[in-house]
Amino acid sequence: MIKKPFVTKEQIEEITKNYPTPFHIYDEKGIRENARRLKQAFSWNPGFREYFAVKATPNPFILKILQEEGCGVDCSSLTELMMSDACGFSGSDIMFSSNVTPAEDFQLAKKLGAYINLDDFTHIDFLEKVAGLPETICCRYNPGGKFQIANKIMDNPGDAKYGFTKEQIIEGYGILMKKGVKHFGLHAFLASNTTSNAYYPELARILFELAVELKEKTGADIRFINLSGGVGIAYRPEEEGSDILAIGEGVRKAYEEVLVPAGMGDVAIFTELGRFMLAPYGMLITKAVHEKHTYKEYIGVDACAANLMRPAMYGAYHHITVLGKENSPCDHKYDVTGGLCENNDKFAIDRMLPKIDMGDYLAIHDAGAHGFAMGYNYNGKLRSAELLLKEDGSVQMIRRAETPADYFATFDFTGLFDKK
Numbered sequence: 001m002i003k004k005p006f007v008t009k010e011q012i013e014e015i016t017k018n019y020p021t022p023f024h025i026y027d028e029k030g031i032r033e034n035a036r037r038l039k040q041a042f043s044w045n046p047g048f049r050e051y052f053a054v055k056a057t058p059n060p061f062i063l064k065i066l067q068e069e070g071c072g073v074d075c076s077s078l079t080e081l082m083m084s085d086a087c088g089f090s091g092s093d094i095m096f097s098s099n100v101t102p103a104e105d106f107q108l109a110k111k112l113g114a115y116i117n118l119d120d121f122t123h124i125d126f127l128e129k130v131a132g133l134p135e136t137i138c139c140r141y142n143p144g145g146k147f148q149i150a151n152k153i154m155d156n157p158g159d160a161k162y163g164f165t166k167e168q169i170i171e172g173y174g175i176l177m178k179k180g181v182k183h184f185g186l187h188a189f190l191a192s193n194t195t196s197n198a199y200y201p202e203l204a205r206i207l208f209e210l211a212v213e214l215k216e217k218t219g220a221d222i223r224f225i226n227l228s229g230g231v232g233i234a235y236r237p238e239e240e241g242s243d244i245l246a247i248g249e250g251v252r253k254a255y256e257e258v259l260v261p262a263g264m265g266d267v268a269i270f271t272e273l274g275r276f277m278l279a280p281y282g283m284l285i286t287k288a289v290h291e292k293h294t295y296k297e298y299i300g301v302d303a304c305a306a307n308l309m310r311p312a313m314y315g316a317y318h319h320i321t322v323l324g325k326e327n328s329p330c331d332h333k334y335d336v337t338g339g340l341c342e343n344n345d346k347f348a349i350d351r352m353l354p355k356i357d358m359g360d361y362l363a364i365h366d367a368g369a370h371g372f373a374m375g376y377n378y379n380g381k382l383r384s385a386e387l388l389l390k391e392d393g394s395v396q397m398i399r400r401a402e403t404p405a406d407y408f409a410t411f412d413f414t415g416l417f418d419k420k
């Protein structure tokens with residue numbers, strides 16, 4: 001698959017007249033079309049709903065677009081709940097899937113009427129004490145051990161901090177019912193960024209079988225099964241991305257084989273996708289500002305790991321297009337670096353790219369999820385703006401860039417910056 005940026009060099013030259021690089025830019029059309037494909041893939045399930053994982057791209061303008069496409073939100077913290085509330089999400093529009101949860105977070109989730117997804121057995125008492133138990137509650141399951149698909153280890157739930165064990169979830173449902181909880185959800189997240197179309201169907205089968213067992217053992221009224229996030233995307237051009245229609249079909253099969261015969265054919269399927277919803281529809285645009293020829297060839301750009309942490313943190317691959325040179329041969333080998341005093345601040349290592357000239361714009365692909373959101377201020381670097389390429393081709397700033405005043409704002413109590 002050829003990775004084609006959703007903006008041209010000419011568009012970026014126009015945009016940079018108003019908004020200097022670096023910035024993140026999102027593609028409204030791509031976001032909407034993808035959200036509609038997801039909905040179509042699960043249209044066999046009348047109760048289906050995607051709860052967008054806010055942590056992936058916490059921007060109210062993005063949340064509004066997804067809201068218009070019928071999505072709810074999946075929150076994991078107080079500020080994500082506040083942002084969702086401000087965007088008009090309420091009650092069953094909100095899933096609250098947190099862990100190591102502070103009391104005030106549970107209190108706000110309860111006040112907003114969100115679905116609360118408990119991460120742990122001990123959270124039953126904690127939630128009851130700090131906020132009271134709602135009528136509907138979801139529990140997060142961790143099957144332990146290794147999670148395999150077709151003999152390939154996908155991830156290691158036994159090492160993951162999340163969720164109840166099976167014994168705990170059975171006991172937990174019973175306790176919750178005694179305490180007056182009327183309806184239940186079931187959730188698990190077993191592998192991240194999976195590009196196997198078998199992931200969701202396998203996970204679904206595990207949860208469906210557990211749901212049947214829970215119903216038999218406790219009599220609980222299970223209303224929804226939340227497949228969480230984890231559906232991946234093709235970061236590399238040679239990778240195959242997820243086929244969401246095939247994934248939806250695989251989940252339907254498991255549903256009909258496990259839930260329907262158990263008389264549970266009315267259970268709603270929920271998802272909490274982040275990466276799949278946004279990653280391909282956001283890019284980090286940066287400008288080549290320095291070149292360096294030492295033991296290697298370096299291109300220094302005006303963005304750094306503080307704008308997109310994944311390459312530095314996980315060694316993640318992000319495809320790079322040199323705008324205007326889409327058809328030039330990739331006959332130069334570069335390390336593309338940011339300016340942090342950290343040698344892992346490299347967007348690409350030994351990457352074959354067209355010859356880069358100073359002033360060239362580089363589009364770093366698939367930065368729309370877990371991109372800006374993981375930004376930080378190390379080395380006093382400031383967060384960039386976020387822009388939205390709208391369906392009509394116009395560009396809207398949906399978050400301004402930080403200024404030094406933002407960086408210093410938390411020092412204001414000292415009066416240090418009042419003196420001249």
Ligand SMILES: *Cc1c(COP(=O)(O)O)cnc(C)c1O
Pocket residue numbers: 053055056074097189192193228229230231272273274275276369
């Ligand atoms: C991070 C997260 C998601 C979203 O994960 P993606 O890999 O972006 O799809 C969903 N649910 C929970 C509980 C998460 O922590």
